[in-house]
Amino acid sequence: MEGLQKMSEKNQSGYSQDKMRRIAVGATIAGVLLVVFLIVILIIQFVQIGRRNRELDEYEALIEEYRSANEKDEKKLDDFLNGDALYLLALRRGFRSPE
Numbered sequence: 001m002e003g004l005q006k007m008s009e010k011n012q013s014g015y016s017q018d019k020m021r022r023i024a025v026g027a028t029i030a031g032v033l034l035v036v037f038l039i040v041i042l043i044i045q046f047v048q049i050g051r052r053n054r055e056l057d058e059y060e061a062l063i064e065e066y067r068s069a070n071e072k073d074e075k076k077l078d079d080f081l082n083g084d085a086l087y088l089l090a091l092r093r094g095f096r097s098p099e
Helices: 002-009 017-082 084-092
Strands: none
Touching (some): 017 084
């Protein structure tokens, strides 16, 4: 009778119920650890993406600032190359107009 009881405790693959529980607990722990690891990786990725987006915004603001300064300087250059602004600047510096 005892041998029959031992046979009934084993499932079809030959593992006892205690061994099957241990395998199930181990697989559950491994699955939970995998999910936690993936969530940590996901959080790290979101933080890095946020940081890169802030850097990108800062660089875009700098580009816009330099672009507007460049346009302003180009306008000044055009005015000086035109001659009128250069003439007025010379008058302000003390030069006299030729007569």
